Amino acid sequence: MEEYGRALLLAGLMISAGVMAAPVPPACGFDSTTKECSTKYGSGASDSGVRSTAYGANANAWGSDSVAIGTNSSTGGHSSIAIGSESSVNNHGVAIGFKAKAMADRSIATGDNSNASGYNSVALGANAVAKKDNEVNIGIWSDDKSKQTGLRTLSGLSDGVNPDEAVNMKQFDSAITAVNNYTDTGINKVLSSGSATARDAFAIGNDATVTGYMSTAIGVKANASTASTATGDNASASGMNSTATGMSANATGNGSVATGVGVHATGNGSIATGANAYATGDGSIATGNMSIATGINSVALGANAVARKDNEVNIGIWKTFPGGYSPTPTGTRTLSGLSDGINPDEAVNKGQLDT
Incomplete structure (x- = not known):
């Protein structure tokens, strides 16, 4: 600690004297090193990407403008975010949760063991899997991701207005009633x-x-x-x-x-x-x-x-x-x-x- 204090004091003196134009990006933890404008904290943390941030033991922020937070978390692409132990993500993706994986470009996986492998896909919830491109899946899948084993209810949904918007149960019931009435009287x-x-x-x-x-x-x-x-x-x-x-x-x-x-x-x-x-x-x-x-x-x-x-x-x-x-x-x-x-x-x- 004394050496660390001396280093900070020396850095301050050098800045005052004009020898040092800018502060050194922070590097905390054993074997920690940083690149330009990057930040990393944790034993074995690595941020090889420019303007990247890695927090946690063995956290790796490989891509530029990426964030890896959590033990063994990893960002393998640019502008990506991985939060959670053993979470991993690719380009422009987001993975949040223990072992959450967003491996396709622009995919999002949120929830423990969630997996988004389709391009621009979203896996929402623990053990959710989105394999197809542009898919949103909120179901519950087996641990090996081979089959869907459960369903989730999507609630709080407003009335769909445009052709590409989901309808809620209230609208569905109204439609069924209208069809029945049309069948009976029409x-x-x-x-x-x-x-x-x-x-x-x-x-x-x-x-x-x-x-x-x-x-x-x-x-x-x-x-x-x-x-x-x-x-x-x-x-x-x-x-x-x-x-x-x-x-x-x-x-x-x-x-x-x-x-x-x-x-x-x-x-x-x-x-x-x-x-x-x-x-x-x-x-x-x-x-x-x-x-x-x-x-x-x-x-x-x-x-x-x-x-x-x-x-x-x-x-x-x-x-x-x-x-x-x-x-x-x-x-x-x-x-x-x-x-x-x-x-x-x-x-x-x-x-x-x-x-």
Whole structure:
């Protein structure tokens, strides 16, 4: 200490006498040496870079304008900072933390064992690893840096405004709510203001409505109830499991089918096919334009055919009008291709009659 005091006194005298123009940069610790405008403190500390600073045992500030603070800390590049025992950094990088390493140019590693090996990358948090260029990683990685083993929550995030800004959970929730609302109410708008109020229901068309579950209404003012399907403008399938297809088709009977313009299948299990056909009896079938089947299990086959009685099949020609008919038929039809009748309830053909 006496020698150190004498050296300081001698330096002061030399400066006063003009022999020494500037103070010698400080050098403290065993084997410590400095370069121009550099500072180092600690046993074995080294600052070979110009204007560099090294603090700590074996701290090495190799690059110019660099700072190495901590035991065995090292700056291998210019304008870099390494703070923490065994931390190391490259050009224009920052490494803060025990064994923190920012080895790529312009990279930042903050946290114990953090590692930023991608150019211009950021590893934020203990054991965080940023391997890709321009990457920011806040995850938790294994000690050998081979795989990510955990995640971190990024909180305190303001609302993202510009396209390249992160969004927070509040914005995300708002977006999800908006999407759900659009899905629930927007579909009706896209599908021309249809209304489906029941479960598994689907309505397409202006004023189309579905009031029963598992039903479909397609067309302007189409209407479908429980497990039914109505397709066509003003089509209505009000019977359970009924089907109405065609403009103004109407299937009111349970399990009924109405196909054609203005057809009506009002009986349970009835079928009406053809323009303005009517099947009003349960289990009845009316096939043909203006055909009418009013009897239970009756069949009116052909245009203007009328089956009034239960269990009747009629192929005659009647004068009909929507929902009504003349009291007597106005014509008949030929039933051909008939095989020989064998059983008592089977029809006889002309060949059998002639013989």
